[in-house]
Amino acid sequence: MPEADPVEAPLEAKSPFELRVNLGKNVPESAVRAALATGDMGFLHSFTTGSAVDGPGIRVVGWTSGCMWRCLYCHNPDTWTMTNGIPVTVEKATETLRKYRHGLKVMSGGLTLSGGEPLMQHRFVLKLFAAAKAMGVHTALDTNGYYGDRVTDAELETIDLVLLDLKTADPERHRRLTGMDVGPTWEFARRLAYLRRPVWVRYVLVPGLTDDAVDVGKTAAFAGGLGNVARVDVLPFHQMGKYKWRQLGIEYGLEDVEPPSAALIERTCELFRAEGLTTY
Numbered sequence: 471m472p473e474a475d476p477v478e479a480p481l482e483a484k485s486p487f488e489l490r491v492n493l494g495k496n497v498p499e500s501a502v503r504a505a506l507a508t509g510d511m512g513f514l515h516s517f518t519t520g521s522a523v524d525g526p527g528i529r530v531v532g533w534t535s536g537c538m539w540r541c542l543y544c545h546n547p548d549t550w551t552m553t554n555g556i557p558v559t560v561e562k563a564t565e566t567l568r569k570y571r572h573g574l575k576v577m578s579g580g581l582t583l584s585g586g587e588p589l590m591q592h593r594f595v596l597k598l599f600a601a602a603k604a605m606g607v608h609t610a611l612d613t614n615g616y617y618g619d620r621v622t623d624a625e626l627e628t629i630d631l632v633l634l635d636l637k638t639a640d641p642e643r644h645r646r647l648t649g650m651d652v653g654p655t656w657e658f659a660r661r662l663a664y665l666r667r668p669v670w671v672r673y674v675l676v677p678g679l680t681d682d683a684v685d686v687g688k689t690a691a692f693a694g695g696l697g698n699v700a701r702v703d704v705l706p707f708h709q710m711g712k713y714k715w716r717q718l719g720i721e722y723g724l725e726d727v728e729p730p731s732a733a734l735i736e737r738t739c740e741l742f743r744a745e746g747l748t749t750y
């Protein structure tokens with residue numbers, strides 16, 4: 471695995487597709503544990519500004535490091551390891567966000583925390599969201615939902631929007647695609663529906679893996695039945711993260727997979743629309 475120099479890797483990045491490794495490697499294990507327990511410090515792969523695709527308006531996106539899933543089509547496998555990220559105190563992250571708060575309000579945007587899986591560091595994430603809300607900034611959490619039970623009902627109030635990544639309705643296929651069970655994610659989705667918290671569903675469309683019409687139909691029926699899904703983003707698979715798999719020395723099984731055709735994207739959107747959902 472290549473070594474990275476923290477000096478050459480400022481927190482702000484042009485995009486999350488910059489490979490980042492080992493930036494938190496000098497943080498002692500005990501400090502990592504303390505950070506996770508208190509939420510006073512978190513690990514961020516990077517943050518980017520000006521995103522128009524990670525929630526409403528124009529967003530600052532904090533990309534957290536650490537993920538327990540191993541999706542075959544992950545675009546950012548360098549975010550799997552928490553200590554690949556840069557250690558950042560919640561004060562520093564808040565201070566950085568403060569610089570953008572007026573612009574974010576003018577552009578009807580806000581702060582999105584994505585990853586990696588942000589709820590791996592749920593205390594840090596919740597502290598940062600609380601700070602964002604205190605300065606009037608809209609908050610969005612992009613999550614695979616697996617650790618949704620770490621967030622209390624009261625804490626969910628600090629999250630204006632959940633961008634929930636649904637992968638497949640089929641439990642076996644879910645395990646094959648991600649290495650993890652689908653149950654906790656769907657349970658979180660049902661809980662968000664019960665609490666009437668706003669959700670946008672994100673669905674990565676990968677030819678040969680997540681394009682089966684029957685399977686998409688089941689996912690769409692589930693999402694449509696929740697009653698709190700304002701929109702579905704069908705995200706076409708791409709190969710921008712391929713080089714990261716190579717550089718990290720992880721076997722990548724999707725070398726030859728092409729992005730989905732316009733017709734396949736349309737067919738998939740139609741399956742979601744058939745369940746009364748709005749797609750983008």
Ligand code: SF4
Nearest residue numbers: 537539540541544586
């Ligand atoms: S949940 Fe997201 S970050 Fe984690 S492996 Fe899957 S695609 Fe990658």
